[in-house]
Amino acid sequence: MSELAPPWVLLAELTHRCPLHCAYCSNSLKLTGRDLELDTAEWVRVFTQAAELGIVQLQLSGGEPLLREDLDALIGAARELELFVQVLTSGIGLDRRRAEALARTGVDWIQLSIQSAAASSGDRIAGFKAHAHKRDAASALVEAGLGFTLNVVLHRRNIDELEAIAELALDWGAQRLELANAQYYNWALANRSALLPRASQLQRAERVLEELREELAGKLELVWVLPDYYERRPKPCMGGWGRVSMTVAPDGRALPCPVADTIESLALDSVRTRTLSWIWEHSPAFAAYRGIDWMRSPCRDCPRREIDFGGCRCQAFALTGDAVRADPVCDLSPDRVLIDDALAAAGATSDIRLVYRH
Amino acid sequence: MTGWSCSVSDPPPDATDRRPRIRAGARLSHDERRETDLLLAPEVVVRLNGSAAAILRLCDGTRTQRDIVKCLLDRFPDADESRIAASVSDFLERFGREGWLQ
Numbered sequence: 001m002s003e004l005a006p007p008w009v010l011l012a013e014l015t016h017r018c019p020l021h022c023a024y025c026s027n028s029l030k031l032t033g034r035d036l037e038l039d040t041a042e043w044v045r046v047f048t049q050a051a052e053l054g055i056v057q058l059q060l061s062g063g064e065p066l067l068r069e070d071l072d073a074l075i076g077a078a079r080e081l082e083l084f085v086q087v088l089t090s091g092i093g094l095d096r097r098r099a100e101a102l103a104r105t106g107v108d109w110i111q112l113s114i115q116s117a118a119a120s121s122g123d124r125i126a127g128f129k130a131h132a133h134k135r136d137a138a139s140a141l142v143e144a145g146l147g148f149t150l151n152v153v154l155h156r157r158n159i160d161e162l163e164a165i166a167e168l169a170l171d172w173g174a175q176r177l178e179l180a181n182a183q184y185y186n187w188a189l190a191n192r193s194a195l196l197p198r199a200s201q202l203q204r205a206e207r208v209l210e211e212l213r214e215e216l217a218g219k220l221e222l223v224w225v226l227p228d229y230y231e232r233r234p235k236p237c238m239g240g241w242g243r244v245s246m247t248v249a250p251d252g253r254a255l256p257c258p259v260a261d262t263i264e265s266l267a268l269d270s271v272r273t274r275t276l277s278w279i280w281e282h283s284p285a286f287a288a289y290r291g292i293d294w295m296r297s298p299c300r301d302c303p304r305r306e307i308d309f310g311g312c313r314c315q316a317f318a319l320t321g322d323a324v325r326a327d328p329v330c331d332l333s334p335d336r337v338l339i340d341d342a343l344a345a346a347g348a349t350s351d352i353r354l355v356y357r358h
Numbered sequence: 359m360t361g362w363s364c365s366v367s368d369p370p371p372d373a374t375d376r377r378p379r380i381r382a383g384a385r386l387s388h389d390e391r392r393e394t395d396l397l398l399a400p401e402v403v404v405r406l407n408g409s410a411a412a413i414l415r416l417c418d419g420t421r422t423q424r425d426i427v428k429c430l431l432d433r434f435p436d437a438d439e440s441r442i443a444a445s446v447s448d449f450l451e452r453f454g455r456e457g458w459l460q
Contacts, residue, residue: 056389149400
């Protein structure tokens with residue numbers, strides 16, 4: 001067997017605490033409490049091990065990373081290790097002083113999430129009056145000279161607003177706009193029938209996207225995260241299991257993807273007891289679906305097996321109860337009917353109550 | 359970072375007069391583990407070959423394209439000037455088109 005290539009990216013979920021309660025949150029249904037969070041020294045040790053292992057990109061996420069009082073110290077430590085540091089924030093608590101302090105840490109980039117182009121519907125999806133705070137956060141970032149991506153998770157209730165969202169991104173001074181169609185795990189899966197857009201909505205959105213790409217070329221970079229339920233082939237999830245990226249949860253558990261703890265059979269190791277390099281090379285959770293040896297038919301014999309890696313293991317597990325089955329999104333999967341049924345239901349239902357993350 | 363320096367001149371205005379700079383939010387990094395130079399940006403890692411890294415290190419917004427060629431010639435005195443000028447021009451054109459320069 002050839003030597004295992006090192007990972008590129010570490011997603012550090014500093015905390016599960018968050019002022020928002022988004023109905024599509026990808027955090028675990030069982031959120032980690034503050035008392036179990038890694039402390040400053042533990043995170044710095046993880047970042048040091050990450051840099052030694054070959055990781056070059058660090059994403060500081062959550063929950064809301066601004067709720068960590070040591071955030072600036074953590075960014076500073078990561079920048080000293082020459083990591084490219086991005087902070088993923090809701091913007092709640094990001095006033096001018098906070099933005100200036102962040103800029104002094106040398107943070108490379110910020111991702112600011114919004115829920116929609118309009119305050120009322122945005123606040124409805126986040127379960128919190130957040131929109132005005134986010135506008136202020138964007139202007140604080142601009143004044144502090146920090147570049148940022150505006151990120152919006154797309155679903156049935158906001159996917160018709162792409163033009164307004166793009167206009168808002170320009171207006172607020174974003175350099176990039178990430179239009180991330182919801183991925184259905186955890187809270188989003190619980191709310192799937194209320195969130196899945198209808199086929200007609202998606203068709204319109206894709207048309208608008210093309211127009212916006214042309215209109216905004218050179219002004220705003222558009223990133224479109226595919227709505228995988230509407231695809232015929234699965235996404236190459238995480239660029240392949242245990243191939244590119246590692247996630248460390250607030251309590252130190254190391255995961256091949258942020259939602260891998262949904263696969264109940266996975267034995268997760270913790271950075272509290274193992275080094276990151278040991279975990280990358282030896283953790284059974286990372287080895288479980290790495291490469292192609294774990295595959296069964298139809299993935300095993302598929303010419304795309306090293307392009308999409310069988311799709312998403314967490315999606316296969318969530319929908320079929322068996323993580324080694326093909327991602328049901330793939331139309332070669334015997335389980336595709338599960339996706340088609342969900343899409344049909346999305347077309348048929350009207351407004352359904354959201355279950356907010358709690 | 360470059361370990362060597364050179365001056366900035368004021369050439370007559372022409373196509374090589376632009377002063378390229380790596381776009382905001384992207385930066386160069388040396389990857390010791392993989393023994394390669396990288397261009398890092400949000401959600402992107404670009405592996406650079408030696409000449410791409412040598413050119414990009416000079417794209418600081420003060421040097422013109424012509425200065426960059428001159429700096430490279432100072433560093434590699436045996437290189438052919440017209441070939442260096444052509445490859446710098448090609449590289450900046452391509453990287454600029456991909457949105458890496460401002």
